[in-house]
Amino acid sequence: MATTTVLTTESPDRWKYLNNILTRRGPYSDETFEPGDEPKAFLADLKIFGAGGLGCEILKNLALSGFKDIHVIDMDTIDISNLNRQFLFREADVGKSKAEVAAAFVMKRVRGVKITPFNCAIQDKDDEYYKQFKIVVCGLDSVEARRWINATLVNLVGEETLIPLIDGGTEGFKGQARVILPTISCCYECTLDMLTPRAAVPLCTLASIPRQPAHCIEWASVIQWPKEKGDLKIDMDDPEHVTWLYTKALGRAKEFNIPGVTYAMTQGVIKNIIPAIASTNAIVAASCCSEALKIATTASPYLDNYMMYTGDESVYTYTFQHEKKDDCPVCGNLPQALTVDPESTLEELMEKLQERPETTLKKPSLRTSAKSLYLQAPKQLEEQTRPNLEKQLKELMEEGDELSISDPGMPFNLRFIISFSS
Amino acid sequence: MSVPGAPTAKEKKYDRQLRLWGAGGQEALETAHILLINATAAGSETLKNLVLPGVGQFTIVDQAVVTDEDLGTNFFLDDSSIGLSRAQKACELLCELNPEVQGHFIKDTIENIVKSSPEKLKDFTTVIATGDVCTDTLLSLDAILYPLGIPIFVVKCVGFTMSCRLALAEHPIVETHPASTVDLRLFNPFPELSALVDEKTAFINDQEKMTTHEHGHLPYVLILLQTLNEWKSTHDNQPPSNYSQKNEFKSLLRSKMWNADEENFEEAIAAVLPHFNPPSIPSETRAIFQDEKCTSLTKESTQFWVIARAIKEFSEKNDGLLPLPGALPDMKAESKDYIRLQNIYKSKARADLAAVVGIVRDLLKGLGRDGGEIAESEVETFCKHAGYAKLIRGRSLNEEYEKSPKAQVISNELSDPTSLIHYYLGLRAYEAFISEQSNAQRTAPGAEDSTVDADTEKLKKHVTELLDKLSITYSSELLEGTEKAIGEIVRAGGGELHNISSLTGGVVAQEVIKVITKQYIPMNNTVLFDGISSRTTVYQL
Ligand SMILES: [Zn+2]
Numbered sequence: 001m002a003t004t005t006v007l008t009t010e011s012p013d014r015w016k017y018l019n020n021i022l023t024r025r026g027p028y029s030d031e032t033f034e035p036g037d038e039p040k041a042f043l044a045d046l047k048i049f050g051a052g053g054l055g056c057e058i059l060k061n062l063a064l065s066g067f068k069d070i071h072v073i074d075m076d077t078i079d080i081s082n083l084n085r086q087f088l089f090r091e092a093d094v095g096k097s098k099a100e101v102a103a104a105f106v107m108k109r110v111r112g113v114k115i116t117p118f119n120c121a122i123q124d125k126d127d128e129y130y131k132q133f134k135i136v137v138c139g140l141d142s143v144e145a146r147r148w149i150n151a152t153l154v155n156l157v158g159e160e161t162l163i164p165l166i167d168g169g170t171e172g173f174k175g176q177a178r179v180i181l182p183t184i185s186c187c188y189e190c191t192l193d194m195l196t197p198r199a200a201v202p203l204c205t206l207a208s209i210p211r212q213p214a215h216c217i218e219w220a221s222v223i224q225w226p227k228e229k230g231d232l233k234i235d236m237d238d239p240e241h242v243t244w245l246y247t248k249a250l251g252r253a254k255e256f257n258i259p260g261v262t263y264a265m266t267q268g269v270i271k272n273i274i275p276a277i278a279s280t281n282a283i284v285a286a287s288c289c290s291e292a293l294k295i296a297t298t299a300s301p302y303l304d305n306y307m308m309y310t311g312d313e314s315v316y317t318y319t320f321q322h323e324k325k326d327d328c329p330v331c332g333n334l335p336q337a338l339t340v341d342p343e344s345t346l347e348e349l350m351e352k353l354q355e356r357p358e359t360t361l362k363k364p365s366l367r368t369s370a371k372s373l374y375l376q377a378p379k380q381l382e383e384q385t386r387p388n389l390e391k392q393l394k395e396l397m398e399e400g401d402e403l404s405i406s407d408p409g410m411p412f413n414l415r416f417i418i419s420f421s422s
Numbered sequence: 423m424s425v426p427g428a429p430t431a432k433e434k435k436y437d438r439q440l441r442l443w444g445a446g447g448q449e450a451l452e453t454a455h456i457l458l459i460n461a462t463a464a465g466s467e468t469l470k471n472l473v474l475p476g477v478g479q480f481t482i483v484d485q486a487v488v489t490d491e492d493l494g495t496n497f498f499l500d501d502s503s504i505g506l507s508r509a510q511k512a513c514e515l516l517c518e519l520n521p522e523v524q525g526h527f528i529k530d531t532i533e534n535i536v537k538s539s540p541e542k543l544k545d546f547t548t549v550i551a552t553g554d555v556c557t558d559t560l561l562s563l564d565a566i567l568y569p570l571g572i573p574i575f576v577v578k579c580v581g582f583t584m585s586c587r588l589a590l591a592e593h594p595i596v597e598t599h600p601a602s603t604v605d606l607r608l609f610n611p612f613p614e615l616s617a618l619v620d621e622k623t624a625f626i627n628d629q630e631k632m633t634t635h636e637h638g639h640l641p642y643v644l645i646l647l648q649t650l651n652e653w654k655s656t657h658d659n660q661p662p663s664n665y666s667q668k669n670e671f672k673s674l675l676r677s678k679m680w681n682a683d684e685e686n687f688e689e690a691i692a693a694v695l696p697h698f699n700p701p702s703i704p705s706e707t708r709a710i711f712q713d714e715k716c717t718s719l720t721k722e723s724t725q726f727w728v729i730a731r732a733i734k735e736f737s738e739k740n741d742g743l744l745p746l747p748g749a750l751p752d753m754k755a756e757s758k759d760y761i762r763l764q765n766i767y768k769s770k771a772r773a774d775l776a777a778v779v780g781i782v783r784d785l786l787k788g789l790g791r792d793g794g795e796i797a798e799s800e801v802e803t804f805c806k807h808a809g810y811a812k813l814i815r816g817r818s819l820n821e822e823y824e825k826s827p828k829a830q831v832i833s834n835e836l837s838d839p840t841s842l843i844h845y846y847l848g849l850r851a852y853e854a855f856i857s858e859q860s861n862a863q864r865t866a867p868g869a870e871d872s873t874v875d876a877d878t879e880k881l882k883k884h885v886t887e888l889l890d891k892l893s894i895t896y897s898s899e900l901l902e903g904t905e906k907a908i909g910e911i912v913r914a915g916g917g918e919l920h921n922i923s924s925l926t927g928g929v930v931a932q933e934v935i936k937v938i939t940k941q942y943i944p945m946n947n948t949v950l951f952d953g954i955s956s957r958t959t960v961y962q963l
Contacts, residue, residue, distance in 0.1 A: 081435065313598075
């Protein structure tokens with residue numbers, strides 16, 4: 001058997017320390033762990049997938065964990081503001097594909113590792129593509145992308161297939177790492193209610209009674225831009241656009257005597273910038289990849305299933321088992337309960353849904369088992385169902401009906417059992 | 423195209439971190455010089471996380487040459503490095519990460535430097551010791567650096583385990599970054615605020631003289647203050663003090679609503695519990711005021727202590743109140759009313775600041791120092807954080823090891839098999855094991871399969887010796903948790919696992935940044951991480 005070939009092409013000493021762990025049983029190792037050449041060989045043959053803003057750290061860590069066949073997907077190009085933490089990129093790389101530059105760098109540095117980069121969105125790949133991996137490690141920054149990969153891996157579960165998803169995320173000095181065994185342990189969707197929804201500023205505040213610098217900035221982007229620029233979309237990365245918004249916001253602030261509008265704040269508000277530093281990224285990505293190594297080799301027990309890290313006040317971790325939800329729209333089999341006001345309109349219901357993190361969707365379409373309530377596409381059906389938006393819910397559904405919501409960004413439907421508030 | 427206020431190239435590069443520690447923190451980072459002892463994987467990863475955000479300089483001390491084993495764990499060495507100086511090669515590859523950072527290397531051991539040229543150590547802002555450094559050297563380093571106030575991080579990273587010990591005598595933090603610094607002064611309104619309440623709420627109960635729009639846009643702070651006046655007139659001039667009174671007060675607020683959707687009244691009701699607290703000086707601030715360095719200033723007193731003393735004197739003259747931070751949360755209101763209210767708080771904060779600045783100047787002159795040597799902006803930052811400042815008093819390594827070990831902290835944890843204190847004992851035993859050997863042919867416990875059993879017994883013996891020295895009683899057999907910790911440490915054979923080293927590099931760099939910028943709160947004084955259960959614990963040892 002050509003099992004141990006990859007690990008031994010380099011000097012036998014190179015992986016000595018990793019091999020200590022793989023060839024020796026530890027006091028906490030699972031009974032099924034058989035130390036020796038087998039875990040090493042398995043590690044070398046296993047295909048693993050990485051993606052996201054933690055991509056640089058993840059690729060480095062996987063390559064130095066003995067994984068040899070790594071795929072990486074990233075649709076982003078390198079921006080100057082990435083350089084304070086995404087350590088595989090240099091100033092000369094700004095504008096190039098993140099996936100390609102990162103893959104080339106790690107392959108050059110770590111001999112014997114093969115990294116296949118794709119410069120696209122994770123959603124551009126299908127089930128067949130994801131099926132080839134044994135483990136998926138993601139440090140994605142968008143909730144939408146994380147819900148998508150989570151649902152995709154849950155849908156792939158079958159007799160032969162169960163792909164663990166290791167998910168990490170950071171914000172400033174805080175971060176979390178988690179292990180998701182699709183359909184077995186709590187999934188990403190199960191915990192969506194942990195996200196705090198962003199409190200939206202009422203439109204009337206923006207339009208007539210601004211008090212904060214952020215109100216002036218949002219006024220510039222939400223009200224003034226469409227008014228003056230028509231259909232032209234704001235490009236958050238175009239300095240001319242940002243400057244335009246900054247100047248408008250500054251004028252607005254002056255009019256109302258509101259201090260504090262700055263260029264950096266303008267960028268922060270319109271792009272919803274989340275602070276990010278090298279150290280937290282390192283902690284979270286390393287935690288994720290350490291779990292990948294433990295799962296791949298069974299050399300030590302893996303995380304079950306969630307670790308939170310907080311570094312702004314001392315060093316604090318909270319490691320716990322998050323519960324799987326029976327009514328999770330992705331991995332559960334029960335619909336959720338939803339109480340609605342029968343007098344309110346369908347349009348009002350759709351606005352209400354936007355306030356909850358688990359139902360914040362881009363272009364939701366709503367159906368009951370009996371009929372389509374509102375469909376976003378195709379155009380013809382959208383026009384047909386549009387009048388329903390004005391109708392009261394009691395005209396459209398009955399108590400006990402199952403309401404199903406789909407969205408082009410989500411590979412699953414949300415299901416609700418309707419009850420009327422009195 | 424140049425827009426006033428647009429970011430410079432450097433601000434663009436560091437944008438995501440400047441949002442955390444600002445220009446002041448960045449400046450501190452850029453003037454720092456870090457000494458790394460040994461270019462281990464954990465050490466190199468720590469430097470990576472300091473070079474990326476733009477630390478000023480670093481120096482690596484390491485006599486080792488690069489081996490194949492290094493390449494399996496350390497990303498900042500490559501095939502061409504084998505056989506060459508590890509300090510030099512790691513320095514070169516780390517420097518590639520950020521052209522603004524200066525890297526240096528010294529091909530020597532820290533033992534030699536401590537013995538032959540200890541004065542060199544005084545030039546560094548922070549020292550990070552990684553890899554196998556024997557106890558004598560660590561204690562010598564501590565004896566040199568601790569009295570100078572130079573922080574030392576001692577990092578151990580073996581297999582799935584890591585520990586990081588910070589030895590730093592005194593660390594005052596003004597910018598602790600609390601979630602909010604709002605103080606609305608509801609229980610002690612100042613005259614300008616009371617005057618505004620009288621002016622704006624005279625007709626709060628009069629539908630003839632106030633429009634619905636005006637009523638629905640009264641800032642909630644004014645509503646609370648008006649209602650408090652009303653309450654106090656029927657309650658012996660006392661504000662609501664207990665939970666049931668606060669609920670009663672909420673009902674009173676509710677009764678003043680003209681219709682069900684007056685958001686400003688809802689905001690007022692929601693503010694009762696968080697903001698109805700009698701004024702008091704938080705215990706951390708009180709500890710600073712009572713510290714001897716605050717009560718007896720000297721010619722050498724640092725800026726922190728002079729300002730702390732000035733704020734203490736200010737509060738003594740102002741009924742025990744700290745200077746007003748001046749922040750006001752957003753609330754439903756007309757723009758002009760909100761801005762006016764905001765300006766009233768800001769003016770009061772400025773007046774308090776001016777008073778504190780005056781005291782600072784007088785104190786400095788009284789000490790025979792230049793009255794202007796402390797910038798007003800420094801006093802302002804302190805005034806804004808007076809109720810949130812924190813003082814960390816650390817312990818030296820010599821105290822932990824020799825003079826006054828915290829035996830109680832250790833013995834309290836021993837019987838818990840899941841406690842990470844077992845890894846502390848295991849790593850102390852590891853250190854004792856390598857400290858017994860001469861520098862030249864040092865091997866780690868479990869380095870070869872053939873030595874695993876014998877080395878395990880040696881580590882156990884080191885743990886029992888340590889427990890005996892600390893007069894900690896234990897059953898004749900070592901406890902299960904300690905046995906397992908030793909088992910994991912020997913299993914690794916002294917080797918690092920890259921993921922654990924990388925995580926360690928993240929944790930250590932984050933603590934270094936907090937210490938250097940004097941922002942946020944560093945751990946005090948030992949953090950242990952177990953990569954098997956994915957947990958950390960901080961002990962004060
Ligand atoms: Zn789920």
